[in-house]
Amino acid sequence: MDVILFLVFAVIAVVCAINVVVQTHPISSAISLVGVMGSLAVLYLLLGAEFLAAAQVIVYAGAIMVLFVFVIMLLNAGAETRKGRSLLVQLLGVPLLVAFLGLMAYFVQRLYPQSTSVHFGGFTKGGAKEIGRALFTTYLLPFEVTSILILIAIVGAIVLARKEGD
Amino acid sequence: MDSFIVISLIKVVVVFAVLMTTLAYLQWVERKVIAHIQVRPGPYRVGPHGLLQPLADVVKLITKEDMLPPYVNKPLYLLAPFLAITMSLLSISVIPFGPEIEVAGHRTYMQLTDLNIGVLFVLAVSAMGVYGIALAGWSSNNKYALLGGLRSSAQMISYELPLSLAIAAPLLLSNTLSLRELVNSQAGGIWHWNVLHGPFPQIFSFIIFLIAGFAETNRVPFDLPEAENELVAGFHTEYSSMKFASFFMAEYANMITVSCMATLLFLGGWVAPWPAEYGSSFVPAAVFAFAGLMALYHGANPGRRRDRYTLPVFGVVFLIIAAIFLLPMVQSWLAPLFWFCAKTGGILFTFMWIRGTLPRFRYDQLMGFTWKFLFPVAMVNLLVTGFLVALRP
Numbered sequence: 001m002d003v004i005l006f007l008v009f010a011v012i013a014v015v016c017a018i019n020v021v022v023q024t025h026p027i028s029s030a031i032s033l034v035g036v037m038g039s040l041a042v043l044y045l046l047l048g049a050e051f052l053a054a055a056q057v058i059v060y061a062g063a064i065m066v067l068f069v070f071v072i073m074l075l076n077a078g079a080e081t082r083k084g085r086s087l088l089v090q091l092l093g094v095p096l097l098v099a100f101l102g103l104m105a106y107f108v109q110r111l112y113p114q115s116t117s118v119h120f121g122g123f124t125k126g127g128a129k130e131i132g133r134a135l136f137t138t139y140l141l142p143f144e145v146t147s148i149l150i151l152i153a154i155v156g157a158i159v160l161a162r163k164e165g166d
Numbered sequence: 167m168d169s170f171i172v173i174s175l176i177k178v179v180v181v182f183a184v185l186m187t188t189l190a191y192l193q194w195v196e197r198k199v200i201a202h203i204q205v206r207p208g209p210y211r212v213g214p215h216g217l218l219q220p221l222a223d224v225v226k227l228i229t230k231e232d233m234l235p236p237y238v239n240k241p242l243y244l245l246a247p248f249l250a251i252t253m254s255l256l257s258i259s260v261i262p263f264g265p266e267i268e269v270a271g272h273r274t275y276m277q278l279t280d281l282n283i284g285v286l287f288v289l290a291v292s293a294m295g296v297y298g299i300a301l302a303g304w305s306s307n308n309k310y311a312l313l314g315g316l317r318s319s320a321q322m323i324s325y326e327l328p329l330s331l332a333i334a335a336p337l338l339l340s341n342t343l344s345l346r347e348l349v350n351s352q353a354g355g356i357w358h359w360n361v362l363h364g365p366f367p368q369i370f371s372f373i374i375f376l377i378a379g380f381a382e383t384n385r386v387p388f389d390l391p392e393a394e395n396e397l398v399a400g401f402h403t404e405y406s407s408m409k410f411a412s413f414f415m416a417e418y419a420n421m422i423t424v425s426c427m428a429t430l431l432f433l434g435g436w437v438a439p440w441p442a443e444y445g446s447s448f449v450p451a452a453v454f455a456f457a458g459l460m461a462l463y464h465g466a467n468p469g470r471r472r473d474r475y476t477l478p479v480f481g482v483v484f485l486i487i488a489a490i491f492l493l494p495m496v497q498s499w500l501a502p503l504f505w506f507c508a509k510t511g512g513i514l515f516t517f518m519w520i521r522g523t524l525p526r527f528r529y530d531q532l533m534g535f536t537w538k539f540l541f542p543v544a545m546v547n548l549l550v551t552g553f554l555v556a557l558r559p
Contacts, residue, residue, distance in 0.1 A: 027242065027304060034297065054286035062293025063323070066300065070319045073304045073312065127282060128343055 006046055013039035025079040026072045030065060037061040051128045173274050181278060185258055189418045190220035196518045203522035214476040224411075232407040235306070242305035247405065250298025251412040254419035257291045260284040261426045262346045264436045264502040276436075276499065277346065284345035285333060288427060292382065296322045298416065299384075303401035314400025317390050317529065321381055324536045325388075329378035331544035332371040335551040336360040336431045339368065349435030359434040365554040370547045372432040374540060376516070379424035381536070383417060386521040390529055425513040433509045436502035450504040451491040458484030 016035035023029045037060040044053040085093075135143050194209060194216065201208025209216030234240075264276035281287050296319055303315015337343065339360055340351040352359050360368045381388040397403070402413045429435055438446035458481045465477030491500060527535070 025239075027239075027301075031242070031245075031297075031301070038294075050281070050283050051286070054283045054290050057290035058286065058293055062290060062296070063326070066293070066296050066319060066323055069297070069300055069304075070316070070323070073300065073316055073319075076312075128286075 002046055006043065009039040009042045009046075013043070024081075027069065030068050030072060033068075034061050034065045037065065048125075051131050169272060173272060174278070177274070177278055181258065185255070185419070185422070188422065189415050190224060192418050192422070192514065193223070193414075194220050195514075196521070199515065199518040200522045203519070214472065214479075227408060227411040230407040232409070235404050237307045238404065239305040239307065242301050243404075244409075246298050246302035246305060247409045247412040247416075248298075249301065250295060250416040251419070253291050253295035253298060254416040254423065257288045257423045258419070258426075260287050260345060261423070261430070262349060262435065263506050264499055267499040275346070276503070280344060280346045282344045285337065285343050285348070285431075288423065289330060289333070292420070292423070293326065295416070295420065298413075299401050302405065302413070306401070306404035308404050310397045310399075311401050311403045314397045314403070317397075318384060318401055321384070321388065321390065321532060324533060325378040325381035325540075328374050328536060328540040328544040329382060331541070331548050332375040332378060333427075333431060335366075335371040335544075335548050336368045338548075338551050338555045339363060339366075345430050345435075348430055349437060352434040353437050355437075355441055356434070356439040359432065359437070361432040365558050366551045368432055368547075368551070371544065371551075372428070374544050374547070375428055375432070376513070377540060378536075379428065380517070380520070381532075383420040383424055383517075385417075385421065385517055387524040387527050388532060389526060390532060421514060421517055422510070425510045425517070428513050429506060429509040435509075436506040438501065438505050442501075447497055447501050448492075450501060451488045454484050454488035454491060458482070458488060 013036050016032045016039065019032040020029045020036065023032060037056060041053040041056040041061070044050075044056060197219075198208040198216070209219040212218045212222045234243075259278040260281050262275065262277035262280065266273055266275050268274075299322075300315045300319040303311045303313070303318065306312070337348075340348045342348055342351065352363070356362060361372045362369070380386075402410055405413060438449070440446050461477045461481035461484060465474060465481060468474040468477065490496065491504070
């Protein structure tokens with residue numbers, strides 16, 4: 001059951017991810033990206049990280065992607081026209097892709113040689129309590145640094161937005 | 167395991183049927199309430215007191231021609247109503263209506279499923295509901311629809327922040343994310359409800375939650391996405407027949423979800439306002455008996471000619487319901503259900519009351535209100551609650 005669900009949602013995630021690139025219209029790409037986020041959330045849920053799954057949907061699918069869609073709608077971006085591919089792309093595209101995938105597979109094999117197979121539902125420390133505890137004890141410094149980074153980004157956004165008025 | 171599946175299926179069917187009926191009749195109730203606010207009788211033609219009006223509406227909506235305009239973005243145009251209705255119906259699956267009950271030897275909860283992240287689940291699903299409206303506005307390829315969709319998504323993104331902050335404060339008091347445990351932590355009477363419970367009564371976050379909830383469901387006074395006199399009908403201008411009906415149903419289902427969440431988070435869910443040993447279990451019977459006697463009295467002195475026949479029938483039905491509430495074997499699960507429905511219904515009535523009373527906001531007022539007032543207030547409220555909970559011995 002778990003394996004079937006994993007396969008279904010993994011396939012959906014990959015198909016949506018390919019669709020993000022294939023679609024010519026920005027809105028369709030954005031919606032496909034939402035599909036990727038949603039199926040990733042289901043995969044988190046299968047692994048027992050229910051808080052992470054909910055946060056994934058709320059933050060990525062529910063907030064960030066809504067802003068993307070909103071901006072695309074606001075700018076009224078039209079569909080892209082497909083330009084003719086250059087000779088270099090036509091010749092080297094597929095071999096480079098194969099080489100890249102091979103390299104990735106090789107590194108994964110080297111770094112995790114005897115990876116034990118994942119037990120679905122075997123991991124039970126994905127609740128809000130455990131994650132909160134980990135964030136405020138083990139990972140306190142990265143957490144605070146991230147918050148300062150986000151604050152800087154917010155201030156930067158406001159400065160950039162105000163510039164025209166002055 | 168098999169009995170679990172069977173019980174779950176029965177519960178799904180019951181909850182779905184009740185929800186659909188409620189959705190249909192909520193609209194009748196709303197028309198009646200607004201009509202009485204405006205001193206007119208409201209729907210009165212189809213059935214006694216217009217009670218069959220929802221049925222007539224459903225037949226009308228199903229049999230209407232299902233138009234597919236030629237200039238729309240077809241896949242997204244068809245996806246949008248589907249998304250809206252699915253996401254709004256999905257969140258009802260984690261709402262608990264009552265405590266654990268025993269039916270024919272099987273113990274089960276009056277709830278479809280109890281997630282330990284129930285609150286987050288509702289937030290996530292409602293966040294996904296924005297796509298239905300935004301996509302409907304965009305894919306219709308219509309200026310008014312696009313403006314409606316833009317307004318709606320901007321409004322929902324903005325009001326989600328104070329909404330989440332207002333939800334976080336009572337969660338600090340109850341120390342759980344499961345909706346069932348949330349209610350259990352408020353058991354014992356009205357002074358244990360989060361809205362009144364110390365160390366910091368959540369009355370402010372209750373009000374913020376309600377205001378943001380009005381905006382999230384696109385209701386008056388925040389119904390700018392469908393402001394008729396500016397935008398025709400807003401994001402659903404190009405939709406007809408059942409596709410229009412699904413947006414309509416989604417709006418009402420969202421209203422029900424917001425009311426249920428307010429009940430669970432702040433008003434103690436199915437918990438009675440005072441303990442049963444002081445007679446709170448007789449309140450439902452008394453309320454229905456009073457309603458029945460009122461109906462009988464008005465049936466004896468009818469204001470309209472038809473009331474002479476209809477009102478006594480209603481009176482007898484109400485008296486029978488009152489008698490059922492007095493039966494000890496059903497009281498254990500009927501009384502909590504009554505309190506849950508009474509609280510949720512009270513908030514739903516507030517929705518309608520405000521629709522009949524307040525005018526619409528202007529768009530800049532709407533945005534300024536949430537970012538400059540509601541969000542800071544919710545933030546301060548959360549900070550104060552957090553400090554007081556941390557200092558609690």
